[in-house]
């Protein structure tokens with residue numbers, strides 16, 4: 001049976017905007033986050049404390065979160081790669097952070113200037129210090145289904161990286177199909193491999209990109225094997241600047257439409273979400289990537 005309710009983890013302000021080259025003003029980012037919260041999104045990832053040269057769009061992270069209520073009922077996580085990022089995030093008052101690891105050597109180098117093993121050494125003090133400060137830590141794993149440089153990625157390799165992050169003290173793993181090559185059978189194989197290694201589906205979230213049009217099929221396959229947290233981006237904004245051929249995230253509206261059809265609770269008001277994405281697409285001067293937004297606007 002499918003779950004009766006799921007949590008949608010909104011990544012538009014971070015994963016969506018990080019790929020936009022024209023700098024979006026702080027006011028617009030704050031309004032975007034506020035509108036997403038008002039539309040009922042239960043978690044909104046807001047920005048990244050990465051090196052500003054690596055992601056110039058999010059160089060204003062401290063200014064953005066200074067204008068948010070970080071101890072309110074809606075968790076507003078921020079991305080943190082290393083201790084320098086953690087210092088900045090704690091200084092700015094973040095209460096929820098997300099570290100981001102790679103399942104492959106090549107992407108660890110391209111995205112973190114690191115290796116598979118060294119990324120763990122980098123994350124260890126981040127997780128320890130965050131938890132000591134009472135801050136919750138989520139961990140992403142990227143390139144879980146395929147890598148643009150290395151090709152196919154072994155399921156065991158993904159499980160190994162994921163388990164190491166949970167062992168460090170992460171509370172949830174987000175399994176990233178960074179370049180959108182995953183298919184439904186592969187999703188179920190990966191979830192079952194985690195379970196066989198002792199990691200319950202309840203500690204996993206799925207992070208799909210719709211590059212090959214498979215994101216909703218993959219989300220449905222994940223529901224069938226007990227996944228109840230899904231990352232999504234309003235309007236389908238997004239991509240990763242350090243991953244070749246990474247395009248839009250699964251659009252939040254597309255996910256909501258499917259969940260409504262299945263009678264699965266999510267707490268999001270579709271009409272106000274669509275309105276928000278239409279507004280954002282005008283600000284960015286581009287067509288919304290979401291089919292549901294285009295149909296309903």
Ligand code: HMG
Pocket residue numbers: 015018048049050051052054055081082084085086088100111112113140141142143176177178207239240241242
């Ligand atoms: P590095 O160049 O190796 O850094 O980059 P370093 O440790 O050698 O330090 C060099 C300088 O940068 C030092 O300054 C540090 O203080 C400074 P200096 O002493 O030379 O004056 N520095 C920082 N400054 C501000 N904030 C920081 C920071 N860290 C060091 N956090 C680093 C290593 C990890 C910093 C870099 O590779 C980086 O910032 N990478 C981020 C890339 C990124 O944001 N990618 C997109 C997000 S991941 C994603 O989208 C995938 C996901 O959505 C899931 C999926 O779809 O798969 C999550």
Ligand code: MG
Pocket residue numbers: 015176178207239240249
């Ligand atoms: Mg992503």
